[in-house]
Amino acid sequence: MASGNSASITGKNSDPSELRIVLIGGRRGGELSGKTSVGNIILGRDAFDTNRTTTSVMRQEMVSGRQVTVVDTPGWRSSHPLDLTPKLIQLEIQQSLNLCPPGPHVFALVVRLDLPYVGTGMSAKEHVRFLFSDRVWKHTIVVFTVADKNKMRPDLIRSNYQLRYLTEKCEGRFHVLNINDRGDGSQVTELLEKVGQMVTSNGCHYETEEHVSEELKEKEITIRRRAEQRRADTQRQTTGLPKDVGLTDIRTVLLGRQCSGKSSAGNIILTGSGFKVNRGGQRSVQCEVRQGDVTGIHVTVVDSPGWWYNSPLQDTSEMDKLEIQNSVSLCPPGPHAVLLAVPLDEAFTKAMRVAVEEHMTLLSQRVWSHTIILFTHGNRVGNRSIEQHIEAEGEDLRWLVDKCGNRYHVFNNKRKDDTQVTQLLEKIEDMVSANTGGHYEDDGDEKVSERKRNIEGHVLTFMTKTHRQRTALKALFEGERQSLVDVRLMMVGGKMLDKNRAGNHILQQSVFTETPFKEFKTQTKLTECVRQQRHVSDRTVSVVNCPDWSTTTPPSQKTKDVLLHGVTLCSPGPHAVLVTIDVRSSFSEADRRSVEEHLELLGDRVWRHALVMFMWGHWLVERRVEEYIESEGEPLRWLLEKCGDRYHVLHGTKWDISEVNVLMEKIEDMVTRNRGHFEPSDTTVNTSVRDTGHFTAEEWNRREEEWKKREQELIDRMLKFAVKDQEKTTLPAVRRRHSMDRFPPSMSGGTKSEAGSSYRWSPDRKVSDWLKRNPGPIASSSGYDDTMSVITQADIDVMSVRDEDVS
The missing domain is CATH 3.40.50.300 (P-loop containing nucleotide triphosphate hydrolases)
Structure with missing residues (x-):
């Protein structure tokens, strides 16, 4: 009221x-x-x-x-x-x-x-x-x-x-x-x-008050009157249709959002067919087909992945979209009925209507004439009729029911009886009769299948590439790996809930506030950087959570100031900048552009210290994150390449210390390659503790920046060549070098690392000296020919990485 x-x-x-x-x-x-x-x-x-x-x-x-x-x-x-x-x-x-x-x-x-x-x-x-x-x-x-x-x-x-x-x-x-x-x-x-x-x-x-009581009574009368009218329309609509169309085989596809009860409905139809029910984060991530005999009819049920709550189509991942499109091809020549699951234990809002309408467009407009709304959780209606529920909910649910030709059925997910299944099959037969015996056909089946095959091929290529690249890095910096006892992390991008949950996961404590429901109107918005610190796995870990940024508004000077403040809270600088991405959602070109514009406020060097952290990994269930990456296409691949193909997945519903430990290993590998933590490009280097010799402080800074740049370029060229070289069917024998010559020189001289060890090379040893001692003709594509490879196939076989390192 x-x-x-x-x-x-x-x-x-x-x-x-x-x-x-x-x-x-x-x-x-x-x-x-x-x-x-x-x-x-x-x-x-x-x-x-x-x-x-x-x-x-x-x-x-x-x-x-x-x-x-x-x-x-x-x-x-x-x-x-x-x-x-x-x-x-x-x-x-x-x-x-x-x-x-x-x-x-x-x-x-x-x-x-x-x-x-x-x-x-x-x-x-x-x-x-x-x-x-x-x-x-x-x-x-x-x-x-x-x-x-x-x-x-x-x-x-x-x-x-x-x-x-x-x-x-x-x-x-x-x-x-x-x-x-x-x-x-x-x-x-x-x-x-x-x-x-x-x-x-x-x-x-x-x-x-009396007038309020009268309003409630009038509302009740209106709902009952309209419900009776709808019930009468439903009965009249099937009058005259043949009651026995001779179907001995009925094919159905289940569609709907996550937690809509569609998988449970599939189990009821086939009396326990084994569809995954969303419990503890387990959901349908791939289409599943089950079959069985129901009252003498061979019934095929295809369960499809549910989209995230009431998200619009543009937010649904390409991986889930492709699976939904593929669902209708798994019961050839096509389904007789698409069962659209709508739960009765929640109001049907305008956002839900938009989500349903947009996701149904993944098939075609013809699908509506083959669709029946399957109202789930019917046990929560009580002694009210389904027609009363429809009329009470208002225009959005009435629109959906009318769009489906006033075809609907109620399932009590707590009760498994033959009556509700038999009645559903009768309604499917009535619909088939109204459709002159036809089933739904999608002209795009072949294109969907071809795209799935292409993605599967790209996934294998990408996983092979990242595996070899990580292995090459381990070989390239063998003996130089830094073990950090004080880890400083900075989280950017994403939504507050994503970053807060990630921070709590990393620190293994609820130190960042988590809003329970993303649509709750009273949730606050993070406007300033927040820092939390805890002791995790023999490390002191500091996490700075930066405010959300908009994908529609260009960053301002205030945005830059806030990000620089986040860097300051990680003084003397973060070891890693974690770019959080929600795997439940699509990563668009607007998202990519937003990440690029915001991170480059900190300078080009930030990309060397950036790592993509995929949140809500439980949404993928048994599917690899690489499938999500390749399905999303160019925007996400660009970001991964910009971050040196460094990424990690965190579970969304539980804290797993092993996931955190693997993340720390990846960060240590990155810090080893970068020879330290991140500092913004415009940060003045403190040279008071260094012996500048014949150079002024300004000249030292300029030369040191140039040396670091040349060193990094050399490492990048060597890595690219190593990966390309390992992709060849045969690899030439490669001369193993002594440890001193296997690594490019560091411009940090004898300065101690944050792990407490010293670098090997003196400050006057230049990259050119290292190149002279390691001669080889220059190759146009990678910078060096095969004789300059720093890793052999034998290295890869010996230095295999775990599955966690790949994902």
Whole structure:
């Protein structure tokens, strides 16, 4: 209800012999808040079904000589904003007040204390204010529930700003209840005493204004009337169609977003076919085909990857797009039905409509005439009809249903019975009959298959290249590898949530704030660099998180100042600049251009110290990140090449210290090649500790920069040649050099490294001297001919790297 829903605070004193309580609150995933259990504990019996509440229920009981009425209401998702709560659920909560006329004395806002409660406070505030009014807080007490008495810790409430905020809104009223200790009558007595004090203080019950009640009644009548009309239209639409079109083979494709329940629906259709269900980050990343016999019909089901939540098509990775396009070719000659999964436990917003419409265009406009909406999680509708849900949700869901020719079906994902599957197959036959017996065909099948083959070939080439390049680096700098005990990292790009989670993963502690839900309106935006430091695997690791940057706005001087401030926080400079990329999303040309423009504010040398860090690696499941890289095409390949093909993948749902250790090894390899950390081009070199000899400080700096540049160019040429040389079918024998001559000279002289070891070469030893001692004709392509190779095939065979080093 709109914020105009106000409540009266005037009226007669409440009758102390009667108490009316309405239970409200959220839930987190499959874990309940304990709201229904609180009602049972107050009434002293199993008055409510502790399974998920889908409709408001009223129960009464005499408790300590007083008539107590408790109304249990459906719960919202505790981490979700109001606009993701289905409209019917909102209406049920609002109409719950009609079950305890003339109105409740108390709203018990139930919050689970021993489960993650990030986002709970903001979500509760938004729901309560909209569904009732701000004045409802005067009649509300927060009931924190736990399932273990050892976790009954009020200090957690005071230390967490979201929980503290809720109690402050309720004027400090709260109670902690152990829902697994129903035998302890004292905790109920104490709760009722607090409730009684509040009722006495208020002197009245909460009362909804008459015009608001009338609006709710009118809305209910409108929903029911339109639902009946839609049901009648659906029945009329199949009238006259042949009921037996003779199908002995039905082919279907499942489409939908992640967590839509489509894989579970496929398992129900084929009675447990083994499709991957999204649990613990496991999702369908490739199309899977399963077959089985259902009531005498051979049924083929193709499950496809789900797109990320309600992201538009442009944000979906090319790898996932290609798989979705490929789905219809896996049940030749084509599917009879495309089953579009839409979950009933969330509101269907405009963003979801856009996401569905755009992703369906991956096939063709003809697909709509072969599509049936498969509403999943039907167990959460309660005693309401699906038509009521459609009409209550509004124009976006009605548009989708109409676009699919008013064809829809409901699946209860918790119940596996033949009836719901049989009815679905009957609706598919009706649709096939309406389509004159035809199935869906896509003209682009061959192009999709060809593109998949090309990508697979490129993946092998790219992995071979990076493997050999990394192996060549290890050989090139053998004996010179720096082991860092103090690692300084700077994270740039990406979104705040990506970088914060990456920082927490690297430091193995929750030191950066993580917003629980990317659309939550109250999330803050990082505007300044934030530095955190922890001890990880015998290293002191410092991570500086830089503010997000825009892909649509060119960087400004302020942007440069902020980035330079991030470098300063890594004083004397970061060992690595980590460019974070979300593998759930596409990497566009705009993204590439943004990275280039922002990083080059720090100078050209920053690329030598940059490493691409792919976030949310669990989204790939068993697929390699190289498939994502090659699918994305030129923009991402450009970035990888610019960063010297240095990249790493971090899991998105768990902290894995082994992933961090491998990342540190890659950073140490990079620091070894760079002979140190990164400093911006315009940073003045402190020469006070150096013996400048016959040169002025300015001349020394100029010459040192030139030497470093020439040294780096030599290393780059040697690496490129080594990789190219190893790609040949046969390699000539290569003379192994002594360790002194195998490496280009360092211009750092005897200056100690950050690892504590000294460099071998004196400051007057130039790159040209090294070249003279290692003669060989110049090759036009790589700079040196085969006799200058620094690594042999035998080296590669011996110095094999682990899979983690490749990805």
